[in-house]
Amino acid sequence: MSEFRQTRFEAARADEEVRVARVLTGLSVAALFFLAGISIKSWFSDHTGHALALALFFLLVVLNLLVFWRTGNRGRNKTGMLTIVAGLFIYLVASGGESNTGPLWLYVFPPLVFYLTSLRTGTILLLACLFFTAVVFRFPGLPFVFAEYGGNFQLRFFATMLFSSLFCYVLEASRRNARNDLVTLAASYEQAARTDELTGLANRRDMQHRMDNEFSRYQRAGHHFSVVLMDLDHFKRINDDFGHDAGDEVLQQFAWLMQSLCRQSDLAARWGGEEFLLLLPDTSLLQALTLAERLRDAVEGHEFVHDGQRLPVTISAGVCSISQCNNLDELLRQADQNLYEAKEAGRNRIAPRVRSH
Numbered sequence: 001m002s003e004f005r006q007t008r009f010e011a012a013r014a015d016e017e018v019r020v021a022r023v024l025t026g027l028s029v030a031a032l033f034f035l036a037g038i039s040i041k042s043w044f045s046d047h048t049g050h051a052l053a054l055a056l057f058f059l060l061v062v063l064n065l066l067v068f069w070r071t072g073n074r075g076r077n078k079t080g081m082l083t084i085v086a087g088l089f090i091y092l093v094a095s096g097g098e099s100n101t102g103p104l105w106l107y108v109f110p111p112l113v114f115y116l117t118s119l120r121t122g123t124i125l126l127l128a129c130l131f132f133t134a135v136v137f138r139f140p141g142l143p144f145v146f147a148e149y150g151g152n153f154q155l156r157f158f159a160t161m162l163f164s165s166l167f168c169y170v171l172e173a174s175r176r177n178a179r180n181d182l183v184t185l186a187a188s189y190e191q192a193a194r195t196d197e198l199t200g201l202a203n204r205r206d207m208q209h210r211m212d213n214e215f216s217r218y219q220r221a222g223h224h225f226s227v228v229l230m231d232l233d234h235f236k237r238i239n240d241d242f243g244h245d246a247g248d249e250v251l252q253q254f255a256w257l258m259q260s261l262c263r264q265s266d267l268a269a270r271w272g273g274e275e276f277l278l279l280l281p282d283t284s285l286l287q288a289l290t291l292a293e294r295l296r297d298a299v300e301g302h303e304f305v306h307d308g309q310r311l312p313v314t315i316s317a318g319v320c321s322i323s324q325c326n327n328l329d330e331l332l333r334q335a336d337q338n339l340y341e342a343k344e345a346g347r348n349r350i351a352p353r354v355r356s357h
């Protein structure tokens, strides 16, 4: 998986976590209403023990919500809620709830558990719950079991519960697959929107975005940066003399050469047809001039070959540092002016020329 796609997946996972936390808060509040309602009803139906047990679960849900609001720990909130719900279901199955209808609440568990956890953890938790239910059904004489269920109910409960669990598993698995496909698709479209198709470099839009960020960084923390605006000399002649394919190949080879000479933190972009822009973070004018000269020299020395023919390729470049300008427009204008001067001065050179350079 490419680094870009990996980042997108991580961002999607983070979004999902926030969404799940929001849904979980909603579910917790809904659970509070249900627990309070049934607890009050049980109290007035003289099922005091059941009413108190539900009130205890009510308090646990409140406590879990308060801890979450205080700490913002989503993982603990999820584990807390799952533990409470599992505890509630164990209690309902073992006690029978009101009129032995307790196990019916277990149907809520499969969708909840698959939504909140991974498919694997969900399956394990669900199997554990079903195992506990089977023990309660099979051994009604155990000390913690207060309910006895008929054979018919047991059979139907297990059959429907298994079907519901399988169905929830399949639904959740396909939801996750669809989400992953969407993230992959979105990542590839996003990458395409930021990349120049021919050279694979960043395109103008992406470069503009990165320069905006770099300029904010400069304003905030004073981190200097420089740009190198480059243009292939007499590129039209290459197209005219050797064909458009030869021109394309030169652009690709030049892009490769440029990237091989840059640092990982630098950004190389195709700025226009045969114009390229290098963004050099934390780089002074002198350092940028040195890099530009190295690149010019490398291009001059590189053998650009197409169909066995050597192509005459050189570049001119205009260099500028943000320390000389007030804003990005001025920076680009100055780099362009310097490039123009390099062309005027005879091409295959860098401007401005400095003594030490």
Ligand SMILES: Nc1nc2c(ncn2[C@@H]2O[C@H](COP(=O)(O)OP(=O)(O)OP(=O)(O)O)[C@@H](O)[C@H]2O)c(=O)[nH]1
Residues within 6 Å of the ligand: 198, 231, 232, 233, 234, 235, 236, 237, 239, 243, 244, 245, 246, 247, 248, 251, 272, 273, 274, 343, 347
């Ligand atoms: N093969 C190819 N050519 C391109 C591409 N984009 C722009 N060009 C060509 O680049 C040439 C640029 O020509 P000019 O603007 O006259 O510049 P130049 O010939 O490089 O001359 P100077 O810049 O003055 O040195 C044009 O012929 C465009 O058609 C591309 O993607 N592929």
